[in-house]
Amino acid sequence: MGDGLKRALLATVADRFWSKVDKLPGEDACWVWLGARRKQTSNILPYGQFRLGGQMRPAHRVAYELVNGPIPDGMKVLHRCDNPPCVNPHHLRVASQSENMIDHHQKGRHNRRPEKERIMERLKKRNSPRLATLGPEWFEQTHR
Secondary structure, three states, X not given: OOHHHHHHHHHHHHHHHHOOXXXXXXXXXXXXXXXXXXXXXXXXXXXXXXXEOOXXXXXXXXXXXXXXXOOOOOOEEEEOOOOOOEOOHHHEEXXXXXXXXXXXXXXXXXXXXXHHHHHHHHHHXXXXXXXXXXXXXXXXXXXX
Protein backbone atom coordinates (compact mmCIF):
# COMPACT_ATOMS: atom_id res chain seq x y z
CA MET A 1 0.00 0.00 0.00
CA GLY A 2 1.43 3.37 -1.01
CA ASP A 3 2.05 6.23 1.43
CA GLY A 4 -0.71 8.33 -0.16
CA LEU A 5 -3.30 5.60 0.36
CA LYS A 6 -2.14 5.03 3.96
CA ARG A 7 -2.50 8.76 4.70
CA ALA A 8 -5.98 8.83 3.11
CA LEU A 9 -7.13 5.81 5.14
CA LEU A 10 -5.73 7.31 8.35
CA ALA A 11 -7.50 10.61 7.62
CA THR A 12 -10.79 8.74 7.14
CA VAL A 13 -10.33 6.86 10.43
CA ALA A 14 -9.36 10.08 12.22
CA ASP A 15 -12.39 11.95 10.83
CA ARG A 16 -14.71 9.13 11.87
CA PHE A 17 -13.10 8.92 15.32
CA TRP A 18 -13.04 12.66 16.15
CA SER A 19 -16.65 13.08 14.97
CA LYS A 20 -17.63 11.02 18.03
CA VAL A 21 -15.91 13.38 20.50
CA ASP A 22 -17.29 16.36 22.41
CA LYS A 23 -14.26 18.65 22.73
CA LEU A 24 -15.28 20.67 25.75
CA PRO A 25 -13.86 24.22 25.74
CA GLY A 26 -10.87 25.06 27.87
CA GLU A 27 -7.21 24.20 27.71
CA ASP A 28 -7.41 21.45 30.32
CA ALA A 29 -10.91 20.15 29.55
CA CYS A 30 -11.77 16.53 29.00
CA TRP A 31 -12.85 15.52 25.50
CA VAL A 32 -15.80 13.23 26.10
CA TRP A 33 -16.26 10.12 23.94
CA LEU A 34 -19.82 10.11 22.57
CA GLY A 35 -19.63 6.77 20.78
CA ALA A 36 -20.09 3.23 22.10
CA ARG A 37 -18.94 2.40 25.62
CA ARG A 38 -18.31 -0.75 27.58
CA LYS A 39 -21.09 -1.54 30.01
CA GLN A 40 -20.10 -0.43 33.50
CA THR A 41 -20.07 -3.04 36.25
CA SER A 42 -18.54 -3.00 39.71
CA ASN A 43 -15.06 -3.62 38.32
CA ILE A 44 -15.32 -2.52 34.66
CA LEU A 45 -15.32 1.19 33.85
CA PRO A 46 -17.30 2.72 30.97
CA TYR A 47 -14.36 3.24 28.60
CA GLY A 48 -15.23 4.28 25.07
CA GLN A 49 -15.05 1.71 22.28
CA PHE A 50 -14.22 2.33 18.61
CA ARG A 51 -14.52 -0.19 15.78
CA LEU A 52 -11.28 -0.36 13.83
CA GLY A 53 -10.30 -3.13 11.45
CA GLY A 54 -13.35 -5.17 12.43
CA GLN A 55 -12.49 -5.08 16.15
CA MET A 56 -13.65 -2.92 19.04
CA ARG A 57 -10.71 -1.00 20.48
CA PRO A 58 -10.56 1.22 23.58
CA ALA A 59 -11.23 4.77 22.36
CA HIS A 60 -8.57 6.36 24.58
CA ARG A 61 -5.91 4.09 23.07
CA VAL A 62 -7.06 4.98 19.53
CA ALA A 63 -6.92 8.71 20.42
CA TYR A 64 -3.39 8.28 21.73
CA GLU A 65 -2.28 6.42 18.59
CA LEU A 66 -3.88 8.93 16.21
CA VAL A 67 -1.82 11.72 17.76
CA ASN A 68 1.36 9.97 18.93
CA GLY A 69 1.72 6.84 16.82
CA PRO A 70 1.82 3.19 17.92
CA ILE A 71 1.74 2.21 21.57
CA PRO A 72 4.71 0.01 22.47
CA ASP A 73 3.85 -3.65 23.04
CA GLY A 74 2.74 -4.44 26.58
CA MET A 75 2.19 -0.80 27.52
CA LYS A 76 -1.01 0.74 28.90
CA VAL A 77 -2.51 4.16 28.18
CA LEU A 78 -3.40 5.95 31.41
CA HIS A 79 -5.71 8.92 31.95
CA ARG A 80 -4.13 11.82 33.82
CA CYS A 81 -7.67 13.13 34.40
CA ASP A 82 -9.08 9.78 35.65
CA ASN A 83 -12.18 10.24 33.49
CA PRO A 84 -12.75 6.96 31.56
CA PRO A 85 -14.72 8.54 28.66
CA CYS A 86 -12.01 11.20 28.10
CA VAL A 87 -10.03 10.92 24.85
CA ASN A 88 -8.09 14.20 25.05
CA PRO A 89 -4.57 13.17 23.96
CA HIS A 90 -3.09 15.69 26.43
CA HIS A 91 -4.73 13.73 29.26
CA LEU A 92 -3.25 10.39 28.14
CA ARG A 93 0.15 8.87 28.78
CA VAL A 94 1.84 5.55 28.16
CA ALA A 95 2.88 3.50 31.19
CA SER A 96 3.76 -0.04 32.20
CA GLN A 97 1.33 -2.27 34.10
CA SER A 98 3.38 -1.63 37.26
CA GLU A 99 3.04 2.13 36.81
CA ASN A 100 -0.67 1.63 36.17
CA MET A 101 -1.06 -0.20 39.50
CA ILE A 102 0.94 2.47 41.37
CA ASP A 103 -1.24 5.16 39.78
CA HIS A 104 -4.33 3.11 40.67
CA HIS A 105 -3.38 3.02 44.36
CA GLN A 106 -2.08 6.60 44.60
CA LYS A 107 -5.37 7.91 43.27
CA GLY A 108 -7.46 5.79 45.61
CA ARG A 109 -9.08 3.66 42.93
CA HIS A 110 -8.37 0.46 44.82
CA ASN A 111 -11.31 1.04 47.17
CA ARG A 112 -14.88 0.10 46.33
CA ARG A 113 -16.65 3.46 46.58
CA PRO A 114 -19.21 3.93 43.79
CA GLU A 115 -17.62 5.10 40.54
CA LYS A 116 -19.89 8.15 40.32
CA GLU A 117 -18.78 9.33 43.76
CA ARG A 118 -15.07 8.85 42.99
CA ILE A 119 -15.20 10.66 39.63
CA MET A 120 -17.24 13.58 40.97
CA GLU A 121 -14.77 13.95 43.85
CA ARG A 122 -11.79 13.99 41.46
CA LEU A 123 -13.45 16.57 39.24
CA LYS A 124 -14.23 18.78 42.24
CA LYS A 125 -10.59 18.56 43.37
CA ARG A 126 -9.55 19.79 39.93
CA ASN A 127 -11.82 22.81 40.47
CA SER A 128 -13.27 22.41 37.02
CA PRO A 129 -14.98 25.75 36.25
CA ARG A 130 -17.81 24.01 34.39
CA LEU A 131 -18.46 21.42 37.10
CA ALA A 132 -20.66 23.75 39.15
CA THR A 133 -22.97 24.18 36.17
CA LEU A 134 -23.00 20.53 35.10
CA GLY A 135 -24.16 18.64 38.18
CA PRO A 136 -25.31 15.00 38.40
CA GLU A 137 -27.14 15.06 35.06
CA TRP A 138 -23.81 15.60 33.28
CA PHE A 139 -22.33 12.59 35.07
CA GLU A 140 -25.23 10.37 34.05
CA GLN A 141 -24.93 11.47 30.41
CA THR A 142 -21.15 11.08 30.17
CA HIS A 143 -20.75 7.92 32.26
CA ARG A 144 -23.44 5.59 30.88
